[in-house]
Amino acid sequence: MLQVDRLVKRFGTVGAVNDVSFEVPEGSFFTLLGPSGCGKTTILRCIAGLERPEGGRIAIAGEEVFSPSRFVPPERRPIAMVFQSYAIWPHMTVFENAAFPLRYGRNRCHPKELRRRVESMLERVGLAEMSHRWATQLSGGQQQRLALARALLCEPKLLLLDEPLSNLDAKLRASLRNELKTFQRAFGVTAIYVTHDQSEALALSDHIAVLDRGRIQQIGTPRELYRHPANAFVAHFIGDATLIPGELQSDGKGIMTPLGRFETLGPTQAHAGSVLVCFRPESVRVSTQPPTQDIALPNTFSGIARSVDFLGDHLEVAVEAQSWRLKAHVPNSLPIQEGQELTLMVPQEGVIVVPSETDYSEEATPSQRVLNSR
Amino acid sequence: MIEKDEATLRAEQPVAQSRWTLVLSQGVPWAAWGWRAGLYLLFALLVLPPMAFVVWTSLKQGQAFSLAAYRDIFQSSEWPKLWQNTLVFALGSTAVAAGLGLLMAWLVERTDSLGRSGAYAAVFAGVAIPGMIRVIGWILLLAPKTGVVNLALSHWLGPGAPSVNVESMGGMILVEGLFWAPMAFLLLSGPIRHLDQGLEEAAITAGAARWRVHLLITWRLLAPSILSVMVLTFIRAIQGFEVPLFLGVPGNVPVIASSIYIGLQEAFVPDYATASAYGVLMLAFLFLVLGLYAYVTRHASRYQTVVGKGFRYQPTSLGRGRWIGGAVLWAIAVVQLLPALYMILASFLKTASIAQVGDSLTWANYQALLQFPGIVQSLVNSLIIGLLTATAAVLLALAVSWAMRWYGVHGLSSLVNLPLVFPGVVMSLAMLVMALRLPISLYGTIWIFVVAYLATFTPYALRYTQPALLQIHPELEEVARTGGVGQGVILTRLLLPLLRRALMGAWIFIFLISIRELAVASLLYTAHTQVIATQLLDMWVNGNLNVLSAFGTVITALGVGVGLLMWRLGGRGVQV
Numbered sequence: 001m002l003q004v005d006r007l008v009k010r011f012g013t014v015g016a017v018n019d020v021s022f023e024v025p026e027g028s029f030f031t032l033l034g035p036s037g038c039g040k041t042t043i044l045r046c047i048a049g050l051e052r053p054e055g056g057r058i059a060i061a062g063e064e065v066f067s068p069s070r071f072v073p074p075e076r077r078p079i080a081m082v083f084q085s086y087a088i089w090p091h092m093t094v095f096e097n098a099a100f101p102l103r104y105g106r107n108r109c110h111p112k113e114l115r116r117r118v119e120s121m122l123e124r125v126g127l128a129e130m131s132h133r134w135a136t137q138l139s140g141g142q143q144q145r146l147a148l149a150r151a152l153l154c155e156p157k158l159l160l161l162d163e164p165l166s167n168l169d170a171k172l173r174a175s176l177r178n179e180l181k182t183f184q185r186a187f188g189v190t191a192i193y194v195t196h197d198q199s200e201a202l203a204l205s206d207h208i209a210v211l212d213r214g215r216i217q218q219i220g221t222p223r224e225l226y227r228h229p230a231n232a233f234v235a236h237f238i239g240d241a242t243l244i245p246g247e248l249q250s251d252g253k254g255i256m257t258p259l260g261r262f263e264t265l266g267p268t269q270a271h272a273g274s275v276l277v278c279f280r281p282e283s284v285r286v287s288t289q290p291p292t293q294d295i296a297l298p299n300t301f302s303g304i305a306r307s308v309d310f311l312g313d314h315l316e317v318a319v320e321a322q323s324w325r326l327k328a329h330v331p332n333s334l335p336i337q338e339g340q341e342l343t344l345m346v347p348q349e350g351v352i353v354v355p356s357e358t359d360y361s362e363e364a365t366p367s368q369r370v371l372n373s374r
Numbered sequence: 375m376i377e378k379d380e381a382t383l384r385a386e387q388p389v390a391q392s393r394w395t396l397v398l399s400q401g402v403p404w405a406a407w408g409w410r411a412g413l414y415l416l417f418a419l420l421v422l423p424p425m426a427f428v429v430w431t432s433l434k435q436g437q438a439f440s441l442a443a444y445r446d447i448f449q450s451s452e453w454p455k456l457w458q459n460t461l462v463f464a465l466g467s468t469a470v471a472a473g474l475g476l477l478m479a480w481l482v483e484r485t486d487s488l489g490r491s492g493a494y495a496a497v498f499a500g501v502a503i504p505g506m507i508r509v510i511g512w513i514l515l516l517a518p519k520t521g522v523v524n525l526a527l528s529h530w531l532g533p534g535a536p537s538v539n540v541e542s543m544g545g546m547i548l549v550e551g552l553f554w555a556p557m558a559f560l561l562l563s564g565p566i567r568h569l570d571q572g573l574e575e576a577a578i579t580a581g582a583a584r585w586r587v588h589l590l591i592t593w594r595l596l597a598p599s600i601l602s603v604m605v606l607t608f609i610r611a612i613q614g615f616e617v618p619l620f621l622g623v624p625g626n627v628p629v630i631a632s633s634i635y636i637g638l639q640e641a642f643v644p645d646y647a648t649a650s651a652y653g654v655l656m657l658a659f660l661f662l663v664l665g666l667y668a669y670v671t672r673h674a675s676r677y678q679t680v681v682g683k684g685f686r687y688q689p690t691s692l693g694r695g696r697w698i699g700g701a702v703l704w705a706i707a708v709v710q711l712l713p714a715l716y717m718i719l720a721s722f723l724k725t726a727s728i729a730q731v732g733d734s735l736t737w738a739n740y741q742a743l744l745q746f747p748g749i750v751q752s753l754v755n756s757l758i759i760g761l762l763t764a765t766a767a768v769l770l771a772l773a774v775s776w777a778m779r780w781y782g783v784h785g786l787s788s789l790v791n792l793p794l795v796f797p798g799v800v801m802s803l804a805m806l807v808m809a810l811r812l813p814i815s816l817y818g819t820i821w822i823f824v825v826a827y828l829a830t831f832t833p834y835a836l837r838y839t840q841p842a843l844l845q846i847h848p849e850l851e852e853v854a855r856t857g858g859v860g861q862g863v864i865l866t867r868l869l870l871p872l873l874r875r876a877l878m879g880a881w882i883f884i885f886l887i888s889i890r891e892l893a894v895a896s897l898l899y900t901a902h903t904q905v906i907a908t909q910l911l912d913m914w915v916n917g918n919l920n921v922l923s924a925f926g927t928v929i930t931a932l933g934v935g936v937g938l939l940m941w942r943l944g945g946r947g948v949q950v
Contacts, residue, residue, distance in 0.1 A: 048856050074855040087853035091871045104867065106858025147853075154857045 001026040001190040002047065002158055007056035009042050016042045017053070018214040024192065024207070029184055031193045033201040033237070034211035040194045043211075044160050047192060048081050049074035061157045075106065080156035084163045086147040088135045094146055095131040098122060101154045118153065125149045125183075141172045148180070152187055159184070161193045165200065177203060198238050202226070210234050226280075228266070231354050235278045242284075242326035244277045245356055255353065259301040259321055264351035276356045283350025284328035286317065287343040288336060300345045308336050319344065409777045410786075416770070417789045420829045424804035425657075425792075431807045432650035443651035452628070460629040463546055463618070464611035470551020471607045472600065474706060475558020481699045482559075483566045486689045489700025492707040493559060499710035500556035502937030504890040506907060507926045509620045510914065511713020512549055514720055514923070516540035517624075522716070541625030550617045552709060554607045561606070565599035598671060605667045609660055613797035615893035620914070630656055631799050635896055638803075646807055653800035660795050714930050721923035739924035746921060748901075752909035753928075756889045759820050759905060763827040764885040768877055770828070771835035775843045787840075791833045798893025801830055806897045818900050826898060827888045834887070835880040842876030843869075875943060882940045890933060 002024040009017040017039040024030040032040040045051040047058060049065065049072060058066040060079065065072040080101070089097055099118045102109055109117065122128045125145040130138065138146060144164060151159055164180070165173045181204050184191045195201055201208050202222040210217045210225065210233070218230040222238075229235035232243050246257035255262045255277050262277045303321035315330045319342060328344065330336065433439045447453055478496070481487040515523050516538050524537040539545060569592065577587045618632035628636070634652045638644045692699055722735045743749055774790055793801065805826040809817040816822045846869065854864050870877075892907035899908040906929055913922045 048852075050852055050855070074852070075858045075860055077856070079856055081853060081856040083849040083853055085847055085849050087847065087849035089850060089868060089872075100854065100867075101857035101859065104854075104859045104863040150853075150857070160856070 001028075001061055002030075002192065003057070003059045004043070004047070005057040005059075007043065007046060007053055007058065009039070009046055009051060009053045016214055017046070020056075020211075020214070020216050022209055022216065022219055024190060026190055027188050028206040029181070029191045029193065029204055031195060031201040031205040031208045032211060033195060033198060033208050035237070036196055037213075038211040039214040040196075040211050041162055044081075044162055044192060044194045047158070048079055048160055049077050078106075078157040079160055080151035080154035080158075081160040081162065082144075082147045082151050082164045084166055086143045086164075086167075088138070088143050088146055090134075090136045092135055093132050094122070094127055094135055094138065097135050097146060098131075098150045098153055101150060105154060107155050121149045121153055140168050141176060144168065144176060145179075148183065152183070152189070156189060159189045159191045161191060163195055164193075166195070166197070173200075180204065202238070210237055212237075227352075229278065229352065229354060232276055232278070232356070235276075235352070235354055240281050240327055241278050242281075242324070243354070244324060246275060246277050248272060248275050248353070254298065259324065260296075261298045262346070262351050263298045263348050264353055265348045266352055274356045276354045278352040278354050279346045279350050281316070281327040281329045283346055284319075284326070285345045285347065286319075286328050286330045286334065286336070287345070288334065288340065289343055290341055292343075297345075299348060299351065300343065303342055303344055305336050305338055305340045305342055308338055317342075409773075409780075413774055413777050413786055414789070417774075417786065420825070420832075421789060421792050424796075424801065424808050424826075424829065427808040427811065428650045428653050428657075428800065428804040431646050432654045434647060443647040444655075446648060447651055447655070452633075456628055456630055456633060459543070459622075459627055460612060460631075462543060463550065463614075463622075463627075463629055464608050466543070466547035467550035467554065467611040467614075468604050468607045470547060471554035471558045471611075472604045474551065474555035475560075475562050475603065476600065478555070478559040478703060478706065479562040479566050481703055483563050484690055485692050485699060486696055487692055487699030487703065488696045489703045492700065492703035492705075493556075495707040496703070496710045497556040497560060498937065498941065499707065499714070500553070501886075501940075502934045503711070503714045503930055504907075504933055505553055505616045506620070506890065506892050506910060507717060507930050507933075508553070508710075508713045509549060509616045510910075510922070510926060511715075511717045512540050512545070513620060514919065515713060515716055516545065539625070541621050541627075543625075543627050545625070546617050546621045546627060549621065550611050550614055552706075553614075553617070554610055555706065556710070558603050558607060561603045562596075562599060565596060569595060601671070602667075605663065609663060609795075612656065612660060612663075613893075615798050615896070631797055631893075634799050634803060638897060646803075649803055650807065653797075653803050656797055656800055657795060660797075664795065714926075717923045717926045718930070720920055721927040723920055723923075739918075739920045742918070742921045743924045743928070746913075746917075746925075748904050748909060749925065751902075752904040752906050755820055755823075755903060756905045756907075759823045759827065760885045760889040762824045763831060763888040764881045766824070766828055767832045767835040767884045768839070768881045770832050771839040771880065772873070772877065774832075774836060775839040778840070779843055787836070790836060793829045794833050796830065798830070798891070799896055801826055802894050802897040805829075805894075809898075817898070818903060820903055822898050823895060823903070823905060826894050827891065830891075830894055831884050831888060835884055838876045838880035838883070839873070842873050846872050879940065879943050882936060882943065886933065886936045886940065889936075890929065 004023070005021050007017055007020045008015070020039075020043060022030075032043055034040045042051060046053045046066070047060070052071060053066060055068060056066070057064065060077060063072075063078075064070055065077050089100070092100070095118060098121060099114055101107075102114045102117065119128065119131070122131050125148060127138075127142060127145055127149065130142065135143070135146065147164070161180075165176055168176060177200060193201075193204060205222055207219060207221060208225055209219045212233050218225060218234045220228075225234060225238045229238060229241070232241075235241040235243060244257045244259055244262075246255040246262065248255055249261075253263055255264070255275060257277055264277075301321050303319040303326075305317050306320050306325070307318045309316045309318075310332065313332060315332050315334065315336065317328045317330050317336060319326050319328055321344065336342070432443050433441065435442050478493045482490045482493050513521065515521050518524060518537060518539040518541060521538070521540070524539075527535045527537055540549065577591050582590070613631065615631050615635070618627075618629045619635065621627075622629055622632050623636060630652055634649045637652075638646070638649050721739050722737070724736055724738065774786055778786060796804070805822060806817065809822050816825065850868065850872075851864055854868060889905075890907055891905075892911065895905050895908050896911070899905060904912070906925075910922065910925055910929070913925060
């Protein structure tokens with residue numbers, strides 16, 4: 001449905017998007033995820049035609065809408081967009097807002113047909129009773145639904161969503177998130193979603209592209225990204241992760257780190273030399289037994305509990321192991337005191353090896369690195 | 375993560391804004407180029423030729439170029455006096471206007487004073503009643519021998535009674551200062567209102583004495599706003615025309631603006647070279663002042679905290695002073711209204727003296743007014759010129775702000791705003807010397823007024839359209855584009871409705887100031903192309919004061935009517 005090929009966009013001399021390529025199959029929900037300034041909104045605006053890229057190719061539904069020799073303006077692309085600000089026109093009623101694209105847009109229709117379609121759409125998003133109110137009288141969540149209804153009435157082949165939930169409070173955000181996914185499935189529309197919120201991305205998406213500094217770091221399903229992050233950035237950005245630098249050993253299975261030897265079940269062939277050992281808090285097994293010679297075993301090390309947070313179903317323990325800080329999720333039955341010495345073990349299936357060539361290691365000292373992670 | 379994101383997001387804002395402009399200029403290169411070139415050309419033609427012609431004329435002696443006009447000015451015995459008068463007049467009225475404006479702003483925004491509506495009544499009077507009417511009203515009241523107040527004083531106290539002479543430097547300063555006090559109030563009330571109380575409380579809780587807090591924090595933070603108001607008033611007073619003409623000429627207090635006009639009016643053969651040289655000197659001086667101001671305020675962003683969140687101030691309690699504050703505010707309002715009120719009264723009197731009030735109220739002056747040659751024609755001319763100017767200025771301002779929004783032509787605004795530096799009489803002179811040399815006959819038609827007013831007033835219209843357009847989020851347009859809506863529909867169905875109030879406000883304001891402009895019109899009219907302001911000036915020179923008062927009343931009624939319309943449209947009443 002959408003092909004983006006080697007897209008390049010610069011602002012002045014600043015490269016906002018560098019050589020980005022991806023494909024989105026019909027009917028799927030695709031998310032561009034990354035911290036602010038990573039270029040995700042710029043990519044979306046290039047797809048919409050609101051920005052003109054410097055290079056690359058974009059095709060929507062098989063039709064080329066941008067190439068170095070061709071630029072289709074936004075009004076002639078088969079799209080609809082929902083903006084962060086909702087962009088509800090304040091001088092119109094709810095009905096007029098929703099009807100505007102059908103009156104003046106790409107796919108116009110007969111007034112009778114228009115009334116029927118707008119009314120049934122407002123019904124579906126739960127705004128039927130308010131259709132004659134001024135759009136400014138709506139609450140944030142209602143404006144959001146109106147913006148979505150207006151976009152869907154354009155009958156787009158591609159629905160572009162630019163952080164549509166970020167202006168709402170947390171509770172509303174969660175409920176609208178579900179609605180959004182329901183609507184997308186019900187209408188069968190292909191959606192491109194931009195967000196900096198990883199939990200939103202994980203919950204909504206069929207596929208996610210993680211971006212940093214204008215480059216795609218990894219594309220995959222939420223599960224793949226979480227379980228097999230391609231690099232330290234993705235590991236940090238999706239979920240919580242502890243990363244320890246190490247040297248891959250010649251047996252191809254073990255990694256020597258300051259915390260001892262780690263072994264993994266995952267593939268290591270792709271890497272060589274210096275790598276990072278990555279594991280998630282829920283993979284860490286904690287024992288309150290004082291460390292014995294067990295710590296000579298692979299994947300096992302000792303540490304001191306620096307803080308213990310009770311989070312209901314589990315404890316979140318911040319552990320200091322040598323100069324490294326890491327998080328572990330522990331059953332809430334375990335009696336752990338702050339300052340207590342612990343034995344920690346990460347089973348082989350929980351150990352992920354990622355390449356260390358990102359400039360991450362230059363930026364942060366070991367302990368900061370974990371503090372920055374989520 | 376989210377906190378971090380919001381912080382970086384905020385830091386990113388400027389980038390995001392410049393992005394809009396960059397994008398579209400790349401998206402539609404030809405359209406952008408066309409807009410840019412067209413608007414630059416239009417305003418260059420409107421703004422630059424008058425300036426060039428006035429410089430050229432000042433250098434031309436017969437067929438040759440020479441600096442003789444400047445040499446004569448610098449060698450004349452009047453020159454030092456002229457400069458001194460101009461500066462004293464401008465500085466004095468700046469002090470009066472800024473002082474009164476600050477007092478009003480402080481009473482309204484920071485105290486529990488009564489009668490705060492008085493300040494807004496003063497603002498309304500300042501906008502609605504033409505300056506010329508107020509000056510003439512003051513003369514009717516306070517002229518040395520004929521003024522009603524002075525007549526009354528000598529009537530009651532006998533000969534040798536003290537008299538008040540408004541036709542003096544002191545009188546000029548007070549009247550001009552009163553002109554600009556409401557503007558100073560409006561410009562200062564914003565910063566005073568938005569001054570974050572926390573900034574002061576922080577100093578007080580740190581143990582600083584209250585007077586020290588006021589001196590070191592409050593006034594220090596307000597200093598840039600006060601300075602900018604003073605610079606603005608100073609420039610306005612240097613440009614001032616009505617007060618120097620009506621009060622300074624009879625009182626023998628010449629300033630540069632009035633001497634340009636008088637020099638041309640009184641000579642048998644007008645000496646355009648000398649007049650133009652005066653004009654060039656004024657322009658040079660005003661550019662110098664603006665340049666200095668820009669230099670002094672180059673670090674003004676350091677005070678950015680002043681434009682903080684809208685904390686409502688805990689007003690200072692004045693106690694019994696509340697009454698005094700209210701009295702002061704209303705006194706200022708009454709003083710703004712008084713001359714016009716007396717002029718209305720005088721229009722119903724047989725003579726200029728108030729002594730016979732009881733027995734001689736009459737409509738005769740209005741009947742005489744109707745008979746007066748050229749009155750109706752001047753009204754018609756002014757209304758036509760006002761309609762044309764207001765419509766064209768609003769359309770031009772809309773085009774300029776639209777181009778600035780989408781195509782990032784920011785240099786354009788300095789060009790459009792250039793005429794703000796022109797004193798009205800210099801603009802008038804410049805248009806005149808230009809029109810005399812143009813192959814088409816502009817002089818002697820009403821079009822010369824339209825062109826001169828358009829150049830002079832378009833910057834004011836821009837003050838309405840630009841912020842209004844800025845307030846419309848780009849996404850409101852982009853969502854329509856992505857929905858397949860064309861630019862034409864976006865303009866007519868989305869932008870114009872959203873801008874309606876601002877455009878109407880701009881239109882009415884331009885209409886209001888063009889129908890009563892005197893300085894720009896002063897050298898452009900002929901016997902067949904009188905406008906109401908020049909007609910009034912002619913009547914002042916030749917006519918009966920009571921008939922003139924009747925005409926003044928009609929003009930005031932027109933001004934108040936239009937002013938009320940503007941007021942009803944909402945608070946964006948006064949633009950400076």
